Amino acid sequence: MADPPRRPLIGLTTYGERARYLVWDHQAALLPRSYVDVVTASGGAPVLLPPVLAAAEAVAALDALILTGGPDIGPGHYGAAPHPEAFTPRPERDATELVILHRALDRGIPVLGVCRGAQLLNVGLGGTLSQHLPEVLGHERHNPAPGVFGPTAVRLTAGSRTAELLGERALVHCHHHQAIDRLGRGLVATGRAEDGTIEAVELAGHRFVVGVQWHPEQDVTDIRLVSALVRAAELAAGRHEEVDR
Template identity: 45%
Template sequence: MDAPVVGLSTYRQQAAWGVWHTSADLLPTEYAVAVEAAGGVPLLLPPVALPAAASLVVARIDALVISGGADVDPAQYAEEPHERTTGWQPDRDAWELALLTAAEQAGLPVLGICRGMQLMAVHAGGVLDQHTPDLVGHDTHSPGGDTYGSVDVATEPGSRLAGLVGASLEVGCHHHQSVATHPGFTAVARAADGTLEAMEAPGDRFRMAVQWHPETRVEIGLMTGLVAAAREHAASR
């Protein structure tokens, strides 16, 4: 069986199911379903505080997805919180930043989704716009509650992303923050209002991030590209 293992970062918070109401490690099922549909084996990665944990995990997976979720702590990019920046989770920030560092050292394929894109930019030394509606004047990217905003995105011709998803697509978004600067990455997709919706790193290694949620529509192009890169990485070991 040549199905590669794709690690999916998760978040830890209070949850309720059955008779239980306790802390749980969570991730919407759509992430794992999207990986499986693309031919990969999903593996959930809850936050771990042990110093060597990220390197140990990265040595055992073939690709990494940094998933969506809460805001990144503005202290990670040396800024004070905006009044709408809330809910950051220091344990998750630390874990995912360590995973990204270990992935860099191992040459592991990486895909960032929503918050994952923002964290990848921060890991590279970039900063975030903490409340995108202040810039664009509307809430389309995050209408509120559990509703995804429908956004038209245009990709950069010749980019890896365009090769996977085409010249344009309609995506589901749920973000009130966005990437302002992204050292080492190229902007490869924008919304009509100018919001950066995707970035990728030059070179052969698959390092891509999108501001939207492809798992909600099982956009097979992105996950197929990641799983193909994971398979190549596994074969090169």
């Protein structure tokens, strides 16, 4: 009997946080299970990448990368002073994910940035962030309460990859108080909320490099974005195998 086709290896960056579970209370590398479930449902094999620089070595084996959500990126990475409302950054995670991102871009593998991941994609390409949206917009609908996702209507640019996947209008799950300000090199805004906040970006000239300010993993019945990433990974892996032969 022939072996089943190999699932593409999809790297998922993880949090480095103090966590309590069972009888333990200590530092942990962790990730919400929904990310793992949506990658698996999309046909990928999830590979968790802890927030340590050694994890960047794993990028050489990956077929695609998801930069996951999480705490605010240290503003020093984009030349800004900390805002009073900004959360405490995680320097080790920031440094690790920036290296992981650039290795993935150098290899040309597909990349999907989710919330913080979209912001990290922008910062990694020289862009900046708005550090506290309520101060700019006058409302908190993008981040209604701790642990609560706000429904956000997004208009997507016709002809963009995100619009091809989701249509030109989408209702998405948001939980963020920061957002992209000045776009990084090569990034194009392909989705905005009704208040003008950038909610989706794509990197010109790359097969699949997409950042979304919302959390697609929160709806496991709608796996279109992650499935598209996995399909792009399968195509990229096929090309790599042909080159190797």
